[in-house]
Amino acid sequence: MTSKYNIKINYIRILTLFILIINSQIAFSQLFDGSQSHFRVKWKQINTDKFQLIFPGEFSSTAPALANRLELFIEQTASTLNRPSKKISIILQQNHISQNGFVQLAPRKSEFYSTPSSIADNQEWLPNLALHESRHFAQFDNLTGNLKKPFFEQLALALFGLNLPAWFFEGDAVLQETLFSNGGRGRLTSWNMPIRANIQSDLLFDFNKYVHGSFKDIVPSYYSIGYFMNSILYEKDPEIHGKILEEMNGNLLRPFNFERSLKKYSAQKSSQLFKSTIHDLTEKWNKATDINSPSSFEIADRFPTDYFLPQMVNNTVYALQHSRQLTPKIVRFENKNTKRLYKKVVQIGQQLMPYFHVQGHLIVWDEYRKDPRFEKQTYNIINVYDVNTGKTRHLTHNTRYYSPVLSTDLNEIAVIEVSLANRAQVVFLDSKNGAKLDSITMPTGTHIQQPQFHATGTKLIAIAVNEKGTNLIEINRSKKEIQYLLDWSNFQLERPIYIGEHIVFKANFNEKDDIYLLENGDISQLTDSQFGAFNPFASNDTLYYNTYTTNGYKVNIQPLIKNNEKRTTPPMVQTLYPRQNNTSYEPLLPAKDYPIQNYNVTKNSFNFHSITLSGNDFESFDNLKPGIFWISNDILNTTAAKLGYEYDTEIQKSTYSAELSYQRYFPKVSLSYKNRGQLGQATRNGNRDSIINFDYREHYLAADIQLPFSIYRGNKVYSYGINMGTSYQKRYNLSLSTLTNFNDVISFPLNYQLYFNKNSLRATMDILPRWGQNFSFTYRHLPFENELRGDIWSLRTNFYFPGILLNHSLQLRYSMQESAGRYLYSNDIPLVNGFANFLSPAVKNTLLFDYRLPIVYPDWSIGNMAYLKRIRGIISADYQNLSESDLSPKTAGAGLSFDFNAFKYPLPLFTFSSRLTYINDKTATARIVPTFSFGYSY
Secondary structure, X not given: OHHHHXXXXXXXXXXXXXXXXXXXXXXXXXXOOOOOOOOOOXXXXXXXXXXXXXXXXXXXXXXXXXXXXXXXXXXXXXXXXXXXXXXEEEEEOOOOOOOEEEEEOOOOEEEEEOOOOOOOOOOOHHHHHHHHHHHHHHHHHHHHOOOOOOOEHHHHHHHHHHHOOHHHHHHHHHHHHHHOOOOOHHHOHHHHHHHHHHHHOOOOOOHHHHHHXXXXXXXXXXXXXXXXXXXXXXXXXXXXXXXXXXXXXXXOOOOOHHHHHHHHHHOOOHXXXXXXXXXXXXXXXXXXXXXXXXXXXOOOOOOXXXXXXXXXXXXXXXXXXXXXXXXXXXXEEEEEOOEEEEEEEEEOOOOOOOOOEEEOOEEEEEEEEEOOOOOOOEEEEEEEEEOOOOEEEEOOOOOEEEEEEEOOOOOEEEEEEEOOOOOEEEEEEEOOOOOEEEEEEOOOOOEEEEEEEOOOOOEEXXXXXXXXXXXXXXXEOOOOEEEEOOOOEOOOOEEEEEEOOEEEEEEOOOOOEEEEEEEOOEEEEOOOOOOEEEEEEEEOOEEEEEEEEOOEEEEEEEEOOOEEEEEEOOOOOOOOOHHHHOOOOOOOOOOOOOOOEEOOOOOOOOOEEEEEOOOOOOOOOOOOOOEEEEEEEOOOOOEEXXXXXXEEOOOOEEEEEEEEEEOOOOOEEEEEEEEEEEEEEEEEOXXXXXXXXXXXXXXXXXXXXXXXXXXXXXXXXXXXXXXXXXXXXXXXXXXXXXXXXXOOEEEEEEEEEEEEEEEEOOOOOOOOOOOEEEEEEEEEEXXXXXXXXXXXXXXXXXEEEEOOOOOOEEEEXXXXXXXXXXXXXXXXXOOOOOHHHOOOOOOOEEXXXXXXXXXXXXXXXXXXXXXXXEEEEEEEEEEEOHHHOOOOOOEEEEEEEEXXXXXXXXXXXXXXXXXXXXXXXXXXXXXXXXXXXXXXXX
């Protein structure tokens, strides 16, 4: 009995490891960005015992200060764990303006997107990011740190993902950024607000929903619930994270490793810890809130929808709508009976944060842009929309401008610009042509956000952030002088505006976010919202602002009257947990010199780090072949190499391979070599009923060049490019010596592809783009062969149209091809469903219709195995060789798809699909054919 039990446990271990390592490799390989910086970036480096800091040359003046902080952060964030963090390479992507960062293995590195934006916080962006990511260094090294390059980094990454749930490692990192600073997300009331709103509104979602999210409801992310769960653990025992990781480290293949370790040291499983966390938060937030009753815009939205930044201009209220069913747009409201109706003003594109400003007949906003080839070369540009003419102008190009605001005379636009050295300045632009008129540079180390003009245009108010914390800053335009209006603190300040000579702004002074008035140095509270008030705008003694609800940010209106009983002397913001508030830490290390050296990209091109068992990193499960591969990736994503062996069990032949790709410059170049065994068939004396099998080996060399480009324009994404490739085959060791007409050499067939795609951005609930036009032309031929002849060309088109209801989509694909010679029986176009189940003549063209629609968003937990988020349907009709067919389709079908998350992993989103296809052909082996498929997406 014991023997059978052990066999069962070992089987579970092996099966679990196989499934979850595949899942982890899929998830992490997609989450980590494999794109490149521009080749013009001149990289520098600082080397210490703890890290290698790699950064663009323009950041050289700032890098030593960051290096000094990193030394401290790496030491602090590993202090409660059993092992110090090992040396790691950290790349500062200073040319990439998106605020983000990550740590990865395979290869081991971290990337910081280090440019601060206009997203308000309670401390500086880059130090906060460094604190957060430093904890991830320590987590990796304490759990799987013994598995290192040159062979085991991918295994270490997979085991990390297998063992640690995302809520634990991300929530723990948020805890560390809160412990070792005066800021951190643990002190942001706007960050914990969605959980508080759900609890106080009796929306008690279960643990799986908090981990996996929802299409239909606002569910706080696993970062936030993870922070609170980790905080409960930390309050019980500050050393508990080290104990859990140490216990897990020696049992990486043990089933339910994390749950066992958590149970051992906390006496609770994850689900129990979640329930106790929600119970604790319910008690902490059970205080009744005095709520005034402002006038709210009543808008009938089926799903949660935000209406950001309400602004009244010319008796019209404008807002920026963010909906799960629609992509972002600026709308204006109209009164009709007791409800408000809105009309679209202008569709906008991708933004780093929701933002726009209205003045007179002009609307300005910023949009995110990227270099067509190098995705880590990004920009923020300024757009202007004229309400009178209905026209949009792109006022700037390839700039790093944020938060544009119009002057009252409409002649100027003030923006914030951040240099490559992270120096901030206010820039004044001509509103007609975008020309730079003037600028005021801020003191070194001070970043400013969200400016607003005074009515006279002589001064501006903005938010200031530096190592001291946050403040309000007033900028004198003519004297180019600045004045700080408050004491430095750790409050999150947002959207300051002038009302006469006074200032209205949002702050989290009293354990939640509300609107305040600064008048002659005194602060008075203007709103008393239930969950939070944001984005103030004043007009004619009326205050317009956003209030947060469990259905999104809504527009509220109230008289602009200060509450003298609500005068505020703000204390410093605290967390909900005493132990976090009592933590003492060293804020800075003594100043130190850090030599700066050049970083040679070419010299560091090869970095072998892992052995893997799949030639395609498990990206496809079709015809999965056992093998072993040694892989290399440089830390700047310019060069990849792979050496490997695999065995095809179906034909019982082996393949030896080597691959190299280089993508530092505009073309992406790939070279590959394979020595592989193959099977072939021949007829005896031309008799098709007499088939002879034979085998052989071949040398196969291939070369491909890609020129891929993509750009954003408004709410459209354009991608276009050219691909070219060729190969050389040399066959040998033919098993059938009497075989005739066998070509042992195929020299350099050429293939070319041109493509152009234009698609709308997708809303959260969209299955496909609402609009899209996609074209691809391919040509293949054999120009260098004397004995082999033939060519094939194909044209593929793909169009998207809106369906009958929101988030429904109609896809139409028309393709045609023509082939001759060696390619006569090749198909380079999409085929009708069920093609393999009937005898088909040569395919000349196809016309494929697919109608997709969401059916229900169940948010169901299927035990601990899966979490079902959406069920959707598809109806299809497929035509083939249109000139030879009647109006009836060759095949027609219907199916269901189930979108779900597996286990406790929030990503990827897996899809299981089933379909029944009716085949309208006399030669069909079956009239109705069932098919099933499995895939994943992000």
